[in-house]
Amino acid sequence: MTQQYPACRLDSPASNDTPLVVIAEDNAELRGLLAVALERDGFRVAQAATGERLVALVEELIRAGEVLRLVVTDVRMPIVGGLGAARALHQAGHRVPLILMTAFSDAWTRARAAELGAVLLDKPLTLDTLRRAVRRAVGG
Amino acid sequence: MKVVAKYSLVLGCTLAAVLATFGFVRFRHERRELETDMRRDHTTILRVLQTSVGELWLDSAPPRATAETVALLQRSTLVASTSFEWHPELQSSAESQQVVEGYFVSTFPVAVHDQIVGSIVARESLATVDEQLRSHAWLDFAGIVVIVLLCLITARLMGGWLVGRPVEQLVEQARRIGRRDLDLAAPPPRNDELGDLATELHTAAQSLADSLDQVRHADRLATVGKLAAGIAHELGTPLSIVGGHAQMIAGSEVTGDAALASARAIDAEATRMSKIVRQLLDFARRKGPEGSSCDPNEVARRCTSLLGVMAERAHVTCEVREAPTARALIDEDSLQQVVTNLAVNAIQSMPDGGSLAIAISRARASRDGVAEPCIQIDVSDTGTGLPPEIEAHLFEPFVTTKAPGDGTGLGLAVVHGIVVDHRGWITVATGSTGTTFSIHLQEAT
Numbered sequence: 001m002t003q004q005y006p007a008c009r010l011d012s013p014a015s016n017d018t019p020l021v022v023i024a025e026d027n028a029e030l031r032g033l034l035a036v037a038l039e040r041d042g043f044r045v046a047q048a049a050t051g052e053r054l055v056a057l058v059e060e061l062i063r064a065g066e067v068l069r070l071v072v073t074d075v076r077m078p079i080v081g082g083l084g085a086a087r088a089l090h091q092a093g094h095r096v097p098l099i100l101m102t103a104f105s106d107a108w109t110r111a112r113a114a115e116l117g118a119v120l121l122d123k124p125l126t127l128d129t130l131r132r133a134v135r136r137a138v139g140g
Numbered sequence: 141m142k143v144v145a146k147y148s149l150v151l152g153c154t155l156a157a158v159l160a161t162f163g164f165v166r167f168r169h170e171r172r173e174l175e176t177d178m179r180r181d182h183t184t185i186l187r188v189l190q191t192s193v194g195e196l197w198l199d200s201a202p203p204r205a206t207a208e209t210v211a212l213l214q215r216s217t218l219v220a221s222t223s224f225e226w227h228p229e230l231q232s233s234a235e236s237q238q239v240v241e242g243y244f245v246s247t248f249p250v251a252v253h254d255q256i257v258g259s260i261v262a263r264e265s266l267a268t269v270d271e272q273l274r275s276h277a278w279l280d281f282a283g284i285v286v287i288v289l290l291c292l293i294t295a296r297l298m299g300g301w302l303v304g305r306p307v308e309q310l311v312e313q314a315r316r317i318g319r320r321d322l323d324l325a326a327p328p329p330r331n332d333e334l335g336d337l338a339t340e341l342h343t344a345a346q347s348l349a350d351s352l353d354q355v356r357h358a359d360r361l362a363t364v365g366k367l368a369a370g371i372a373h374e375l376g377t378p379l380s381i382v383g384g385h386a387q388m389i390a391g392s393e394v395t396g397d398a399a400l401a402s403a404r405a406i407d408a409e410a411t412r413m414s415k416i417v418r419q420l421l422d423f424a425r426r427k428g429p430e431g432s433s434c435d436p437n438e439v440a441r442r443c444t445s446l447l448g449v450m451a452e453r454a455h456v457t458c459e460v461r462e463a464p465t466a467r468a469l470i471d472e473d474s475l476q477q478v479v480t481n482l483a484v485n486a487i488q489s490m491p492d493g494g495s496l497a498i499a500i501s502r503a504r505a506s507r508d509g510v511a512e513p514c515i516q517i518d519v520s521d522t523g524t525g526l527p528p529e530i531e532a533h534l535f536e537p538f539v540t541t542k543a544p545g546d547g548t549g550l551g552l553a554v555v556h557g558i559v560v561d562h563r564g565w566i567t568v569a570t571g572s573t574g575t576t577f578s579i580h581l582q583e584a585t
Contacts, residue, residue, distance in 0.1 A: 027377045027381075029381050029405060029408075029409070030377050030380055030381050030384075033380075033381055033384045033385060033405075034384070036388075037384065037388070037393075040393060076373060101380075103372045103373040103374075103375075103376030103377065104372050104373055104376075122376075123372075123373075123376030123377060123379070123380050124375070124376050124377075124379030124380045124382075124383055125380050125383070126380075126383050126384075126387060127383065127384045127387045127388065128387065
């Protein structure tokens with residue numbers, strides 16, 4: 001039997017010039033932690049718990065006229081993972097800076113990340129590492 | 141030994157045919173020879189008589205000549221086994237020799253002054269000749285039968301000794317290889333094709349044993365590799381959470397109640413990581429004490445009593461079906477771990493209630509296609525069955541049907557490891573009405 005994943009949400013109702021970031025991660029605790037950290041850094045955060053939800057969410061936001069500054073996603077999620085979702089977004093023509101998080105970065109994963117032009121972060125990751133990577137991806 | 145029998149039969153028939161043909165040819169030859177002898181004998185004597193009779197007729201006139209001829213011929217008859225008769229009515233000038241009704245008959249005319257005066261007819265019975273030929277033929281026939289029988293017997297005996305037994309041994313070895321019993325003794329040296337076959341079979345078995353060892357080794361390495369990957373993944377996330385919260389507390393990004401919440405999150409993740417490490421250690425140190433045995437019925441009973449409360453809360457009824465004198469070749473703790481693991485999985489797979497049954501029996505079950513006697517322990521539930529994509533990888537580490545964060549996916553890998561270490565095997569039967577895990581273990585005698 002499968003557990004119901006919590007629906008994604010757009011957390012901060014701040015103004016539209018606050019840059020928008022989407023976080024996709026199946027572990028709710030970690031997802032929540034990352035969202036809090038990035039909000040403290042001045043971002044608006046939207047969350048997704050699975051790869052499909054990530055793709056759907058990105059399309060919803062773009063249709064609503066939002067500008068996505070960054071997608072941060074875990075690689076290993078049930079059914080559709082981060083790589084699958086990123087490829088789907090790529091094929092749909094959405095070019096958003098991408099940060100991939102993975103616990104197991106073998107040569108294959110690194111190659112796929114390079115193909116997608118994504119930054120690959122190893123788990124366990126420190127908040128510092130993530131925040132620096134986010135600033136570089138959005139700021140640059 | 142069917143090959144030898146066929147060979148013997150063919151050999152026997154061929155021999156019989158060849159000998160019979162030879163015998164027949166010789167028979168005919170002998171007959172002709174005897175005839176030729178007779179012909180020559182007759183010719184010789186008749187030539188002499190021709191001359192003698194001719195002279196008689198030169199000297200005397202017919203009545204007297206005839207009487208003297210008959211007398212002469214009678215005298216000759218007395219000497220040989222042939223009868224000589226005078227036939228004045230036979231006026232043909234041709235000499236003839238033929239077989240008539242069992243007699244060899246030679247008819248030689250006598251000519252005086254170029255006039256045929258009659259013929260001498262020599263008659264010799266072929267009876268003795270025939271008798272001789274017949275007794276030769278019977279001897280030959282008896283000889284053929286004896287030779288053929290001797291050949292058949294020898295072929296059967298030698299065939300069985302030279303071919304039959306060695307081939308049966310080879311068949312038995314091949315069967316053992318088929319059962320993956322690869323510990324074959326080296327074949328005794330023989331200087332023929334069967335010896336070659338035995339040697340090659342032995343070499344093949346050894347090479348197969350090597351390959352199997354390599355496969356098992358690679359399998360273990362693959363499992364360790366997967367385990368490492370799994371560990372990295374399982375621990376990576378909790379560590380990130382712990383690090384994140386700790387950093388926020390240390391950097392005073394959270395204070396007061398928020399800091400407290402972070403601290404609690406750290407605690408929860410640390411606990412989870414400890415549980416994973418403990419399960420990994422269980423997986424690593426699985427070997428039970430050698431040679432110990434236990435009563436599976438007792439284990440099943442204890443399991444249901446331990447899980448009683450959990451089952452009640454889940455509205456699951458428990459049932460144990462015992463096989464009274466059964467003892468399994470596994471230590472009690474290991475079996476307890478296995479059965480409990482499977483029972484917990486079963487209860488958790490029936491969120492809306494159902495029934496859990498643990499059945500113990502003595503059975504003959506198939507291990508990779510070969511039926512073996514075993515003690516069988518079935519843990520069955522009435523849940524909705526396992527999804528087909530999981531079935532093939534069921535006992536791999538970190539394969540789980542549970543939601544992420546809910547169980548480590550190591551349970552079945554540990555269970556499988558324990559069972560295999562005790563030289564048993566597990567099978568699964570699943571469908572929409574429930575799942576049964578069947579543990580097969582050696583019976584302790």
